[in-house]
Each structure stands twice: as C-alpha cells, then as structure tokens.
Amino acid sequence: DTAVSQTPKYLVTQMGNDKSIKCxxxxxxxxxxxxxxxxxxxxxxxxxxxxxxxxxxxxVPNRFSPxxxxxxxxxxxxxxxxxxxxxxxxxxxxxxxxSYEQYFGPGTRLTVT
Amino acid sequence: GENVEQHPSTLSxxxxxxxxIKCTYSDSASNYFPWYKQELGxxxxxxxxxxxxxxxxxxxxxxxxxxxxxxxFSLHIxxxxxxxxxxxxxxxxxxxxFYFGTGTSLTVIx
Numbered sequence: 297d298t299a300v301s302q303t304p305k306y307l308v309t310q311m312g313n314d315k316s317i318k319c320x321x322x323x324x325x326x327x328x329x330x331x332x333x334x335x336x337x338x339x340x341x342x343x344x345x346x347x348x349x350x351x352x353x354x355x356v357p358n359r360f361s362p363x364x365x366x367x368x369x370x371x372x373x374x375x376x377x378x379x380x381x382x383x384x385x386x387x388x389x390x391x392x393x394x395s396y397e398q399y400f401g402p403g404t405r406l407t408v409t
Numbered sequence: 410g411e412n413v414e415q416h417p418s419t420l421s422x423x424x425x426x427x428x429x430i431k432c433t434y435s436d437s438a439s440n441y442f443p444w445y446k447q448e449l450g451x452x453x454x455x456x457x458x459x460x461x462x463x464x465x466x467x468x469x470x471x472x473x474x475x476x477x478x479x480x481x482f483s484l485h486i487x488x489x490x491x492x493x494x495x496x497x498x499x500x501x502x503x504x505x506x507f508y509f510g511t512g513t514s515l516t517v518i519x
Contacts, residue, residue, distance in 0.1 A: 329507070336511075337447075337496055337511075337512045337514075338509075338511055338512070339453065339498055339509040339512070340509070341506060341507050341508070341509075344506060344507075351506060386452060386453070396441045396443070396458070396502055396504065397443065397455050397458065398443070398455065398507065399455075400452040400453050400454070401452060402451075402452050403452055
C-alpha cells in the first residue's frame, strides 16, 4: 500500500561513477518531483515533471537528469558523481490539477566517497 | 524566483506551551502555502496547508495564518507535546514549483 516508493534506500559510491535512483507512485498522480536535502536539512526542489512539461531548477547541474518511462515513474540519473552530491534525495508526487499536496517517498541517502 | 525565509531555525518550548514559526515569501504569484513536519530519518509529511484566498485555517492543535499583503504566514501549535518535536518546513508554491523554507527544529521539553 506504499504510496511513493524509492530504491535504493542507501547508496554508497565513488566519485566519478554514474548512478540512478528509482521512484514509483501508485496514487495516480500526474506530477512528480525530485528534491535534494543536504546535511543542513535544506530541502531544495530539483525537478518537477508531468506528462507535458519538465521544469528544471536552474541551479541543478546538467549531470542530473530525470527520466520518466511512464506516468507512475520518475527516475533520477546522476553522471560523474561528486562529493557535494552526497545528500538525501526525496521523490514526491501530487495531483497537480486537483490538489497541490505533495506525498514524499522515504528518501535515498546517497554518499559519495 | 521565489524566496522563502523561515524563523526561527531552532525553537525549544515546555510541554503544554505554544510554538509559533513564521515564514515570509517574495513572489506575489504564490497561492499555496503548505507546512510539513519531518521527524528524524523520516520523510516530510504535510500537516496543514492554506491557499491564498483564505486567511486562517485550523486543525485541532495546529493553525496557520496568512497575510497576503505582508507576504507572510505562520504556523501555530498549541498545547505542545513531546511527539511534536521535529523539523518543520514551510513552503510557497505557484503550482508547479515548490520553494521550501530552511526549516525549524522544534524541541518540546517534557
């Protein structure tokens, strides 16, 4: 009955590697998001995406790219990982045209060594 | 873009007292203002929200007020309990984009 799920929960990798985080929602929502939460707990939106439009936060490096195979999934692919990418990444979804309420996934703790 | 400021960054209250967290925003187009609670190691969860056509909303011990003219909104928690201890985030949104405040770490002392 999990509404928004993410895999993996923990990810430890070395600098320079490429990795992906997967997100799935079973709420029938039409909009999905990726957030980054750093060590100071700042929660910053990275992308919002629905069937028609991808909105990118201009501060996000182009090493980060969202990929949506279908409406229920929004994966995050990261190229050439850097130490500063270490953070908790949250996926979220909302039914944007009906309610703005966002449902967050459990988070993926990424550690780059 | 939108800029959301949140104060205080930390707040300690005695159990049973009230807690108030304040946020300001810059974009007059923002029309949705949610508050999220994040317990340690958990995901943020919505506790209350308010839209720009409403000045105040209450849900049991939690209330939110919005002043559109001054572009600020506040979270009020009455009769605080130890389980209210968490990080609270305000946010402002125009619909597609959400901008979060920097968070307030609330500690309720038994």
